[in-house]
Structures are given as C-alpha cells and as structure tokens.
Amino acid sequence: MLSRHPSTATLPPPPPPTTSTAPKTTSAPIAPPPARWTITSLPDGASIVRVDTGERLGETPWHREQPRADGVMKVRLALPGYRARELTLDRAGDEHRQIQLRPLPRDPRPTTQGDNDDVQVVH
Numbered sequence: 001m002l003s004r005h006p007s008t009a010t011l012p013p014p015p016p017p018t019t020s021t022a023p024k025t026t027s028a029p030i031a032p033p034p035a036r037w038t039i040t041s042l043p044d045g046a047s048i049v050r051v052d053t054g055e056r057l058g059e060t061p062w063h064r065e066q067p068r069a070d071g072v073m074k075v076r077l078a079l080p081g082y083r084a085r086e087l088t089l090d091r092a093g094d095e096h097r098q099i100q101l102r103p104l105p106r107d108p109r110p111t112t113q114g115d116n117d118d119v120q121v122v123h
Helices: none
Strands: 035-042 047-050 056-059 062-066 072-078 085-090 095-100
Touching: 035 072, 035 085, 056 062, 085 095
Parallel strands: 035 095
Antiparallel strands: 035 062, 047 056, 047 072, 072 085
C-alpha cells in the first residue's frame, strides 16, 4: 500500500529478472585459414608431381588451398629439356615459390640420321 506522503511511501517490489528463452550459443573454435600454396616456374608448364605417391597435381602456374596440417609435402617439378627440381612445402603455412628451371646441358656430339649410326668413317 502506498502512502500519500512522499517521504513514507513504499514502493512495490521490483519485477523478477527476465530469463531469455533464446538458445545459448557456445563459441565454437574458429578454424584457421587454409594453407595457400602457389608455384610458378620460368618457363611455365612444368608438371608438379607428389614425390611420395607419384600423383600429378597440375602444372605451373599452380595454386592450391588445403586445410593446415603438420608435416611437409615434397613435390617434383619437371619440364622436358630442363633439370627436374624438388621442393618441400610446409603443410602448416603458406608457400609462394617462383622457380627458375635450368636447361639440361646439350649433348656436344653431333647427331646422325639413318640406320648407320654405329658406322665409323675412316679416312
């Protein structure tokens, strides 16, 4: 009951706290961004093959995104007429590689044509 005199007035009790019926959200761990790998070669067009499985992954220029993981992946770059190169890629991080392929040495012996390759001419 409220009194008419302001100094002796009693206030009604406060309402009970409200409870939310919304579902509680738990914060799920946020996945790290994927590992991003890019390999380019000079010249372009080198095939990229996994060393451990022999799986052909593509050719340069090459880009791949995959979940981060422990360990490494070894790949081989090969292009006819050039020395093959092996690279070790970190599965836990980004890798951006530009590889200069080196030409194979030329055979200094002259090439002969025909069926008589084993014939020597003596003067």
